[in-house]
Amino acid sequence: MEFLINLVLLLFLSAVTVAIIGVRNLFAVVVLGGAYSFLMATLLIAMDAVDVGMTEAAVGAGVSTVLLLSALHLTKTDEAPARHSNVLPIALSVLTGLVLVYGTWDLPRYGDSDTPMNTHVGAEYLERSIPETTVPNVVTSVLASYRGYDTLGETAVIFTAGIGVLMLLKGRRRREDEKEEDRS
Amino acid sequence: MRGHLILRVVSKLLIPFLLLFALYVQFHGDFGPGGGFQAGVIVAAAFVLYALIFGLREMQRIIPPAALEVAVPLGVLIYAGVGVLTWFLGGNFLDYGMLDSHDPSHGQHLGILLVEAGVLLTVASTMLLIFYTFAGRGR
Numbered sequence: 001m002e003f004l005i006n007l008v009l010l011l012f013l014s015a016v017t018v019a020i021i022g023v024r025n026l027f028a029v030v031v032l033g034g035a036y037s038f039l040m041a042t043l044l045i046a047m048d049a050v051d052v053g054m055t056e057a058a059v060g061a062g063v064s065t066v067l068l069l070s071a072l073h074l075t076k077t078d079e080a081p082a083r084h085s086n087v088l089p090i091a092l093s094v095l096t097g098l099v100l101v102y103g104t105w106d107l108p109r110y111g112d113s114d115t116p117m118n119t120h121v122g123a124e125y126l127e128r129s130i131p132e133t134t135v136p137n138v139v140t141s142v143l144a145s146y147r148g149y150d151t152l153g154e155t156a157v158i159f160t161a162g163i164g165v166l167m168l169l170k171g172r173r174r175r176e177d178e179k180e181e182d183r184s
Numbered sequence: 185m186r187g188h189l190i191l192r193v194v195s196k197l198l199i200p201f202l203l204l205f206a207l208y209v210q211f212h213g214d215f216g217p218g219g220g221f222q223a224g225v226i227v228a229a230a231f232v233l234y235a236l237i238f239g240l241r242e243m244q245r246i247i248p249p250a251a252l253e254v255a256v257p258l259g260v261l262i263y264a265g266v267g268v269l270t271w272f273l274g275g276n277f278l279d280y281g282m283l284d285s286h287d288p289s290h291g292q293h294l295g296i297l298l299v300e301a302g303v304l305l306t307v308a309s310t311m312l313l314i315f316y317t318f319a320g321r322g323r
Contacts, residue, residue: 003233010275048218054209063311066232068316134289135214135296143219144296148278150261154221155306159260161308166253169317 002046024079030068037061047110051139089123188237195237202230210304214296220303228311229306240319249316252309259306266298 016036018150020029037060044053108115125142135141206226209218235243267280273282280295281288 051219051222054217054222055225058222058229059311062229063225063232065314066236067315067318070315073319074321088300128252132289133292133296135219135292137213137215139217140219140296141292144299145280145292148267148280148299151303152260152278153268155260155263155303158310159256159306162306162313164257165317167313169321 005046006043007038009046013039018094025077026072026075026079027069027077029079030065030072033060033068034065037065185265187203191237192265192310195233199230199234200305202226202233206230210300211297213300214293221307224307225311227308228315231308231312232315235315235319242315244316249313252316255305255309256313257306257310259302259304260303262302263299266295266302270295 004139008100013036016032016039020032020036023029023032037056040060041053041057044050046135056101125146127137129138129141129146133141135145206223209226210220210223212218214225216309231243231247234246257269266280268277270282271277271281275282278295278299281291283294
């Protein structure tokens with residue numbers, strides 16, 4: 001049953017990807033991107049990664065779709081026709097895809113309990129989390145307590161992203177305003 | 185957006201529940217899936233929905249951009265501040281067990297609650313601030 005669900009979701013996912021490549025209208029591309037994120041979130045939930053699925057649904061399908069739409073508001077809604085032949089990009093994409101598929105051959109089987117990640121630190125966390133922190137959700141105790149440094153770094157990354165966007169977009173706007181003042 | 189009666193009524197009904205769900209995800213993160221990152225983006229999505237339906241100006245009247253510019257670094261400061269606090273209480277950086285002298289596990293819960301609050305603040309306000317800057321340029 002799970003195999004069937006995954007198969008259907010992956011088929012939908014590839015259909016959406018093909019549609020994104022084919023469609024020239026950027027509004028449709030943004031909406032299809034939202035659909036892609038929702039399918040991805042469902043797939044992640046089917047793989048029991050509920051935390052990641054929630055983030056994907058809220059960020060990928062929700063906030064970033066709105067951000068792309070508001071960016072689209074500032075530009076044209078149709079993709080400009082390609083100036084160069086697209087044989088080389090297609091060949092490069094297919095080659096990269098093949099290399100990635102080749103890479104998955106070396107991955108351990110999904111859900112295998114004998115892999116290093118399940119026998120080495122992972123087992124240690126599962127064993128020690130509840131006696132040491134009494135937090136039932138091991139994901140949270142690893143994220144916020146055992147790996148608190150990493151999460152602090154992630155928060156700092158988001159902070160930096162926000163500051164970066166602010167400096168790029170707000171700074172330029174102020175300069176344009178000044179130019180207008182100079183002219184008048 | 186003057187018309188769109190159905191959109192306005194439905195989003196007004198939905199937004200309180202969206203925010204309530206975000207708080208559930210935030211405070212239930214110890215027990216179920218979720219935490220600061222997830223709750224933060226849900227809060228941001230709820231406010232973005234409000235801004236889409238009722239207009240950016242109306243949204244900025246409720247949460248002015250200046251307040252967000254304070255909230256973004258404040259979240260990181262809360263997080264790092266908890267780490268510094270545990271230093272002064274005699275532990276390592278981000279050693280939450282030190283926050284409660286009687287029972288280290290209570291300290292763990294308190295520490296996770298505080299840092300997740302910091303994460304929520306930074307994530308939600310950054311998302312909203314990026315939305316403000318993008319949407320504000322169109323006018």
